[in-house]
Amino acid sequence: MASEFAAGNYRFIPAVFQYSSGAQANAGYEIERVRFDRLVPLAEGFARIAAYIKDAGRPLTSFCACELRSPAAFTEDGFRAFNQHYVKTLAEWGLFDDTINPVARSNVCPEIDPPAEPSFHAFSFTRASTTTSPSFVIAGGAEARGGPGSYPERIVCYRDLSPGAWREKVRFTVGEMERRLAE
The missing domain is CATH 1.20.5 (Single alpha-helices involved in coiled-coils or other helix-helix interfaces)
Structure with a gap:
């Protein structure tokens, strides 16, 4: 069952601490997807995302989804460590409260030309809209x-x-x- 995330103007499908299963913009809002020209390492990516969202006149809590690329599959401990680092920024932005994370995510490990470190491919955030069409994103990880x-x-x-x-x-x-x- 979807939960409301009023601070971001969207609803989300709760999943696990590191991501939600999807997000849908509330009435009067739409989800905008922004794709980077090249893969951007995590820390730089978060900084560029924050600047983009702020330049759009939106709060950081409007961040609702991201698409990551990683060099290879993580070990269980490596994935846990990566996620602890990842959600730290979400907590600083007011998105993660140590339990619930409304941000949908996919994380692909390309076999051809993988990145040297986990990197952003794209992100999505909510913005005001006059359209009445639903706007949503769905997370990866559906085989788990x-x-x-x-x-x-x-x-x-x-x-x-x-x-x-x-x-x-x-x-x-x-x-x-x-x-x-x-x-």
Whole structure:
């Protein structure tokens, strides 16, 4: 069930501490997606995002989604450390309260020309609008079941490349995307 994030003028689908499953702009607002010309390392990316949002006359709490690129899959401990660093900035911006994070996120690890460090590819924020069309973003990570446990324990058919495993992974992922869109 979606939760309201009034400070950002959007609703979000709660997920895990490091990201939400998606965000939808409230009435009178829309989500604007901004893509960087090149990948921007995390610290520099946050600084550029803050400047862009402020230049648009919006509060930092309007930040509602980001698209990251990482050099390779993280270990469980490495992912936890990365996320602790990532949410620190969100907390400073008034987006993360040590429990709930309204910002949707995807994190892709490209096999071809991966970045040297985790970097921003794009971000989204809310801004005033006169359109009546719904505006939303959906997060990645749809192949991981919710709940406790490590990512390998929660990923559907983890590392299984058989045709049956692919069918199950696609079935689960499509169902999860449909659930998020319905919310």
